[in-house]
Amino acid sequence: MTVTDTFDSPMLISRRGLIKGAAGALALFTIDMSPLRRVGSALAAPDLVNGWIQINADNTVTVAFCAGELGQGIMTGLAQWAAEELMVDWGQVRAELVPPGRTLAASSNTDIGYGTGGSKGMVNRYGHMRKAGLEARLKLQQASGGTAVGGGQLQLTDGSTQPYSAFAAAAVSQSVTMPVQAAASSFPAPFVQPEAFKIVGKGTDVVRRLDIPDKVNGKAKYGLDVRIPGMVYAVVKNCPTWSGTLDPAKVPAPPAGTSKVVPLKPWVAIDSALGLGTPMALGPAFNAVAVVAPNTWIAKNAAAALTVSWTIPAAASKMSSTTMLTQAQSLITSTTLTTTGTSTTPPQLITAEKVGDAPAAFAAAPVKVDQYYQLPNIPHVMMEVPNATVRVNADGTAECWAPTQSPPNARIAVAKVLGIPTANVTVYPQLCGGGLGRRIDTDVIAQAAQVAKAMPVGTPVMLVWPREEDLAHDQPRPAVYARAMFGYDPATAKLTSFNVRNVSQSPSYQRNPFKVDKNTGLRAPSADNVEGAKNSAYKRAVANILVEHVLQNSDPMTSTPTGYWRSVGASTMCFVVESAMDELAAAAGVDPFTLRRNLLASSTDPADIRMVAVMDSAKSMIELQVLPAGSARGYAISEAFGTKAAVAVEVTKNAVDGTLQVKRVALSVDPGFVVNPDQVRAQMEGGIIHGISSAMWGRLVWSSGKANSSNFSNTRVLRMAETPAMQIDVRSSGNLADIGGTGEVPVPLMAPAMANAWFALTATRVRVMPFYPGAKMSG
Amino acid sequence: MTLNVNGQNMAVNCDPSTPLLWVLRDILNLTGSKYGCGVEICKACSVWIDGSAEKVCLLPVKDVVGRQIVTVEGVSATPGGRQIQQAWVDKQVPQCGFCQSGVIMFASRLVSGSSAPTDAQIDTAIRNICVCGTYPRMKEAIKYAWTLKGKV
Numbered sequence: 059m060t061v062t063d064t065f066d067s068p069m070l071i072s073r074r075g076l077i078k079g080a081a082g083a084l085a086l087f088t089i090d091m092s093p094l095r096r097v098g099s100a101l102a103a104p105d106l107v108n109g110w111i112q113i114n115a116d117n118t119v120t121v122a123f124c125a126g127e128l129g130q131g132i133m134t135g136l137a138q139w140a141a142e143e144l145m146v147d148w149g150q151v152r153a154e155l156v157p158p159g160r161t162l163a164a165s166s167n168t169d170i171g172y173g174t175g176g177s178k179g180m181v182n183r184y185g186h187m188r189k190a191g192l193e194a195r196l197k198l199q200q201a202s203g204g205t206a207v208g209g210g211q212l213q214l215t216d217g218s219t220q221p222y223s224a225f226a227a228a229a230v231s232q233s234v235t236m237p238v239q240a241a242a243s244s245f246p247a248p249f250v251q252p253e254a255f256k257i258v259g260k261g262t263d264v265v266r267r268l269d270i271p272d273k274v275n276g277k278a279k280y281g282l283d284v285r286i287p288g289m290v291y292a293v294v295k296n297c298p299t300w301s302g303t304l305d306p307a308k309v310p311a312p313p314a315g316t317s318k319v320v321p322l323k324p325w326v327a328i329d330s331a332l333g334l335g336t337p338m339a340l341g342p343a344f345n346a347v348a349v350v351a352p353n354t355w356i357a358k359n360a361a362a363a364l365t366v367s368w369t370i371p372a373a374a375s376k377m378s379s380t381t382m383l384t385q386a387q388s389l390i391t392s393t394t395l396t397t398t399g400t401s402t403t404p405p406q407l408i409t410a411e412k413v414g415d416a417p418a419a420f421a422a423a424p425v426k427v428d429q430y431y432q433l434p435n436i437p438h439v440m441m442e443v444p445n446a447t448v449r450v451n452a453d454g455t456a457e458c459w460a461p462t463q464s465p466p467n468a469r470i471a472v473a474k475v476l477g478i479p480t481a482n483v484t485v486y487p488q489l490c491g492g493g494l495g496r497r498i499d500t501d502v503i504a505q506a507a508q509v510a511k512a513m514p515v516g517t518p519v520m521l522v523w524p525r526e527e528d529l530a531h532d533q534p535r536p537a538v539y540a541r542a543m544f545g546y547d548p549a550t551a552k553l554t555s556f557n558v559r560n561v562s563q564s565p566s567y568q569r570n571p572f573k574v575d576k577n578t579g580l581r582a583p584s585a586d587n588v589e590g591a592k593n594s595a596y597k598r599a600v601a602n603i604l605v606e607h608v609l610q611n612s613d614p615m616t617s618t619p620t621g622y623w624r625s626v627g628a629s630t631m632c633f634v635v636e637s638a639m640d641e642l643a644a645a646a647g648v649d650p651f652t653l654r655r656n657l658l659a660s661s662t663d664p665a666d667i668r669m670v671a672v673m674d675s676a677k678s679m680i681e682l683q684v685l686p687a688g689s690a691r692g693y694a695i696s697e698a699f700g701t702k703a704a705v706a707v708e709v710t711k712n713a714v715d716g717t718l719q720v721k722r723v724a725l726s727v728d729p730g731f732v733v734n735p736d737q738v739r740a741q742m743e744g745g746i747i748h749g750i751s752s753a754m755w756g757r758l759v760w761s762s763g764k765a766n767s768s769n770f771s772n773t774r775v776l777r778m779a780e781t782p783a784m785q786i787d788v789r790s791s792g793n794l795a796d797i798g799g800t801g802e803v804p805v806p807l808m809a810p811a812m813a814n815a816w817f818a819l820t821a822t823r824v825r826v827m828p829f830y831p832g833a834k835m836s837g
Numbered sequence: 838m839t840l841n842v843n844g845q846n847m848a849v850n851c852d853p854s855t856p857l858l859w860v861l862r863d864i865l866n867l868t869g870s871k872y873g874c875g876v877e878i879c880k881a882c883s884v885w886i887d888g889s890a891e892k893v894c895l896l897p898v899k900d901v902v903g904r905q906i907v908t909v910e911g912v913s914a915t916p917g918g919r920q921i922q923q924a925w926v927d928k929q930v931p932q933c934g935f936c937q938s939g940v941i942m943f944a945s946r947l948v949s950g951s952s953a954p955t956d957a958q959i960d961t962a963i964r965n966i967c968v969c970g971t972y973p974r975m976k977e978a979i980k981y982a983w984t985l986k987g988k989v
Contacts, residue, residue, distance in 0.1 A: 128932075128933055129931070129932030129933030129934060129969050130932065131932070262927075262929055266926065266929060267929060269931075269934070270925070270926055270929060270930075270931055270934070271926055273931040273934030273937055274921075274922045274925040274926060274930075274931065274934075274937060274941060275869075275909065275910070275913065275922060276867075276868070276869020276870075276908065276909035276910040276938055277869070277910075278934055279868070280871075280935060282868070282871070282872065283862075283868035285866050285868065291863065352863075353851075353855075353859055353863035353864065354859055354862070354863055354872070355855050355856060355859035355863070356852075358875070439968055440933075440935075440968065441871075441873050441879070441881065441933060441935035441936050441966070441967070441968050441969075442871070442873075442933070442935045443872070443873075489933075489934070490933060491871070491933050491934070491935030492933045492935060492968055492969065493933075494968075524875060525873070525874045525875055525876075736929055737929075740929065740932060740971075740974070743970060743971070743973050743974070744932055744969045744970035744971060745970070746970065747969075747970025747972065748968065748969075748970055751968075769874055769875075769876050769878065770874050770876070770878040770879055770966060771876065771878060775966060775968060776970070776972075777964055777966065777972075778959070778960055778963050778964070778965075778967075778972040778975065778976065779960035779961070779964075781970075781972045781973060784973060835878060836878065837876075837877045837878045837880075837892070837964075
């Protein structure tokens with residue numbers, strides 16, 4: 059089979075034959091100079107030195123990547139470490155997205171595929187890349203009897219210099235001894251030592267992102283751009299009403315111009331057999347259809363116009379954001395919440411963090427704040443809509459091309475839906491046009507696999523969610539109703555009580571309700587919804603902490619969907635904590651920045667010293683300009699994701715409509731160790747904008763069982779003309795043991811800083827997000 | 838129908854009401870132009886029609902027969918396109934990159950004038966949606982791209 063159009067099947071063929079490509083598939087690409095390699099099969103004799111690294115005939119090196127490149131630059135950042143240890147120049151480095159399921163050679167023995175989330179990509183994986191790079195270098199040295207001297211060159215015993223490529227084939231089979239590491243962040247020689255770093259920590263004069271050239275010339279292939287001969291397009295129509303189903307006897311006939319209408323089941327956590335990884339499986343009833351056609355336009359129109367006889371339960375019409383809020387308002391003050399679950403039901407109240415006696419300290423506090431805060435569901439709104447392409451082959455294998463934040467989970471989903479062994483599935487991860495937490499789920503991939511299964515064997519099917527489906531059927535950030543009860547003693551300038559109760563649904567419980575406590579066998583939901591209140595920036599400064607999560611209905615079979623949204627728990631908890639801190643300052647008659655600083659400034663704990671440094675930096679930057687008349691400033695801090703961050707915003711009232719306008723943002727971030735300063739800066743810039751959009755307008759509302767978001771027309775986001783001026787300070791101690799994440803860091807800071815500035819400007823305290831619900835947008 | 842795309846005549850056989858975006862993406866396999874909303878708001882679909890940057894997610898292909906269509910795949914044939922592409926790389930503009938093709942089509946029209954584009958002009962010209970939030974870098978890159986006139 060030859061490919062006659064611009065499709066490529068990126069893969070690296072291992073010497074152990076672990077990866078099989080579609081038989082005979084050759085991509086009709088010329089190998090261009092792009093650092094983002096998209097062709098593996100065109101290489102004549104690929105030399106895979108280890109699971110991660112391939113030395114090419116032209117002495118470039120290809121570093122494998124098997125996770126989500128969402129625009130956060132992680133594919134480049136991890137390749138930086140591999141290149142550093144391999145001792146090549148950055149100009150020699152290529153990257154390639156590869157299928158999961160290949161284990162590393164020799165030392166690591168880890169599947170190179172992983173899930174992208176939690177801002178953990180660098181933190182969790184840089185060690186693997188260092189080991190991969192060093193192992194490859196040691197193998198090349200051993201194979202050649204020489205010494206790596208940089209630039210991908212070996213100096214041999216006869217004094218000559220040879221490129222790595224001359225010994226790549228011989229290097230593959232070498233067995234080398236890796237140095238012992240006393241701790242995960244300990245990298246003794248022969249790992250490259252920090253003072254000798256040439257690539258890690260360097261700026262754009264040395265390191266540029268490997269995927270950017272193709273992103274400016276139209277060649278970058280996202281999931282939506284996969285093209286395979288014979289491919290058909292399927293567009294989804296999910297049941298518009300939550301919990302509705304479709305009687306299989308009522309599947310509509312294919313409209314004119316389309317070839318098939320395929321009923322689809324949802325992907326839900328109903329497989330309680332533990333130890334199989336994910337408890338996800340196809341739900342019992344159909345709740346969507348896919349319309350198959352020769353192109354997206356025909357399929358999209360046909361799906362939109364299709365009349366489907368859904369079965370809508372009576373309860374659906376009663377499901378709304380309003381009823382859920384009313385329920386939350388009742389739960390938050392309830393004194394009869396269960397605190398232990400059963401083997402089949404979770405507890406209602408989960409204590410996430412408890413130190414001392416926060417309620418007693420609150421009661422005794424000379425100054426206190428007791429306030430409620432409300433944040434809505436928010437949809438993800440990735441620029442690239444959800445999609446996945448699946449092909450079932452005659453030999454019992456299957457392939458999936460998808461933009462995914464978890465290639466290993468994608469593989470499991472396809473295998474389970476098709477009823478074939480996971481080893482028979484090859485997933486080709488694609489570049490993601492945004493992830494934001496939506497693409498960690500494999501529900502769309504499970505739908506695509508169902509469509510592929512219904513088509514003639516060997517038919518590649520691309521399943522596309524039009525924007526309207528994406529927004530109406532998102533797995534949104536949970537809505538939160540929270541109470542903060544903070545106590546303060548002005549005499550000592552100390553926080554005496556830090557008490558937050560968050561009422562919300564739990565995305566993690568919806569995805570694995572079966573998790574039980576090892577000792578009790580009772581259901582034990584995690585409390586990830588309260589990150590940001592738990593592990594707050596003040597935790598070392600207050601003796602009495604109580605952070606609780608009240609679990610609203612998160613039964614995967616009976617609850618409205620929620621999902622992981624960029625910064626997850628911190629996206630709501632930072633708003634609650636940092637708003638309450640400002641309210642506490644107002645009650646105490648203390649400047650809000652000063653109150654915070656005084657809590658931390660006398661501490662000798664390095665973490666607090668770093669936090670005070672970013673706070674002072676943000677303040678200095680915003681104060682570089684005189685505060686204009688009609689403007690005010692607000693602050694917020696966070697140490698979520700293992701990173702210290704502080705923001706100062708300057709807001710004014712829009713001259714035309716009097717709405718909040720962010721004019722300037724000053725943000726200081728200390729992620730402990732900076733691998734790529736320009737990319738950290740980029741994440742700060744982008745996260746600030748994302749945070750502003752979400753604070754101003756971000757909201758998805760359920761009413762009568764339907765979500766009201768449908769397109770950008772009612773899902774407003776910031777445009778260039780509304781973007782504030784920014785000053786970003788990236789700093790680090792250079793201590794690898796301190797390394798934290800960055801991708802999610804800025805987002806939670808914006809809403810509270812804006813609310814705090816708005817209060818300073820107008821004396822109005824906004825406790826309900828977003829600032830301007832129901833905003834519209836036009837072309 | 839015959840379409841002139843990036844200087845080449847291409848035969849296309851489809852319903853003449855099919856929007857140009859889907860003809861480009863699904864029939865000609867020119868996937869550089871993107872689908873972001875389908876309702877002419879986000880501008881990820883933008884291409885040049887007779888030199889003017891236009892949204893094409895709802896523009897019927899029959900309306901562009903006989904006109905010059907240039908997509909992001911062909912924009913490097915023009916000085917403005919090359920200036921912007923070089924600037925986009927030099928300033929490391931894209932994050933996820935999905936919106937960037939459409940932005941490049943508008944931005945490339947701003948950098949051939951006798952004076953550098955101002956912030957206000959850029960704000961007015963670039964109304965594309967970028968969820969990643971690369972607007973600050975886009976703006977800096979456009980101003981820098983103007984200085985590359987005659988150099989790329």
